[in-house]
Amino acid sequence: MSQPFDLSQFPDLPPEVVKAFAAQSAALEAARFEASVERAARQHEQAVVVEKDAFITELKALIEKLEGQVGQYRHAKFGPKSEKLDPAQLELALEDLEAAIAETQEQIAAVEEKIAASETEPEKKAPRKKRKARALPEHLPRVERVIEPDSIACPCGCGDMVRIGEDRVDRLDYIPACYQVIVTIRPKYACPKGRAGVVQAKAPAHLLEGSWPTEALLAQIAVSKHSEHMPLNRQAVVMARHGVPIDRSVLADWMGRTGALIAPVVDRIMAVLLKQGSTRLYVDETTAPVLDPGRGKTKTGYFWAVLRDDRGWNGPAPPGVVFHYRPGRKGEYADEILTGFNGTIQVDAYGAYTHLATPKRTGGDPLRLAFCWAHGRRKLIKAKPKKGSPIVDEALVRIAALYKIEDAIRGSAPDHRRAVRQDLSRQLVDQFFAWLAAQAGRVSRKSDLGAALAYMLTRQHGFRLFLDDGHVDMDSNLVENAIRSPAMNRRNALFAGHDEGGRSWARFASLIGSCKMNGVEPYAYLHDLFTRLANGHLDKDIDALMPWTYAAALDPLTMSSSGSPQ
Known part of the structure; x- marks a missing residue:
């Protein structure tokens, strides 16, 4: 410059x-x-x-x-x-x-x-858009924290400012699990002059006498394993993190003893499903790997699920599900499990069920087998070539039309469901199988698509059964949904350690599955059940221990004048 x-x-x-x-x-x-x-x-x-x-x-x-x-x-x-x-x-x-x-x-x-x-x-300078507000559940406890300004003195000197409103923000908090020791003290009293005996309160009953866990802790461990799918070894790690170092083997001992004590309750649920007003049941099975100590590897056991849910036709019986552990998948196990039941079972077309529909059945009268349309549809989808198939596409459209009718009549009375099916669905089913037969003649039976077409064509009677009975559904999806819970537990725990361990799995899965079907919180039910079992309620009135009875007690509106669930 x-x-x-x-x-x-x-x-x-x-x-x-x-x-x-x-x-x-x-x-x-x-x-x-x-x-x-x-x-x-x-x-x-x-x-x-x-x-x-x-x-x-x-x-x-x-x-x-x-x-x-x-x-x-x-x-x-x-x-x-x-x-x-x-x-x-x-x-x-x-x-x-x-x-x-x-x-x-x-x-x-x-x-x-x-x-x-x-x-x-x-x-x-546009302000950042706020996230859409979501309402937290009303039943959660609220802790209000009021944050006041450092000073509310008015700058003009007129005194304190007045409150004209407020802003509220809800945030979800978590209180970590807290373990505590309950020390039960029973004082002893005696006559100071030695003229009478000793007076002492009676010891409270415990589900597992001589052991540490309360009924609440046992319920928590059971729900964590069988509802949240957390194996006992992981629970032991969590407990140790909270300062309670209890070995996994101890937890297993507690669960094994508890599983034996709930067996009569699960057996009663099964008896109710089989005999009390049930005309139709869902049945399915899934693998349950079990450790085989003699060979040092796992063997394949099975969980057989028996489910009742009559809400599809507005039936009065409460829903429930019972899982049975069996070492195999033979038809004799299905016969044994369903002994005493006469009616219709909704199943996939697995061959183990076939003899149940014949006079060879030993557990009762021949059953009617209603086959699952969802399984047939799944086989068609699986058989569809990568380049596509107009046959599969049209089959799915035809099946979808049937499901649309089912959606409209779900929850209606059986007579109405049957009438609508006879009027609308029967014609579609007749056309579907006639069309399916024509397509099967154009496709090699040795191909995947040919096998999928034959699967439905050779089982027409079972697929048509829902048309003539308003109590029957088109598929067995309800039992497949229920069976996911033990399947998830299987994936997390890898295998059961013994056949008896598989039976214990099945019992807990039955109680928790039935709770969920009846809208009951599993922990609350198990806590109540274990407390009642400890106090001898099993011998007084076993029907009061059913999950649906517990649900009805929570909601008096669901009780009839006689006091039984609607």
């Missing part, structure tokens, strides 16, 4: 010249200052543009990442059936994808906030 001209070197200059030079110098300084300000503003604007470009580039990358994650989520949840994961694996995959999507959305929101903060014009 050039130095200003020094007029002191010329003292003889006229005053008007000095003034002219001074004015010119001031104008030059002003121009220089204006130029420097303009240059600084231009540099700032360029820096803001560069910063915004960086933000936008980052935002575009995050949006691209989010779109990819959403695409993966949709593919995992709604993609082709042939590419779908096992249900348990799918839940884990969706869980991780949802967490990744939430993380990316948070990163996008942070970048948007930075862009808004960099705006020099106030009207462009």
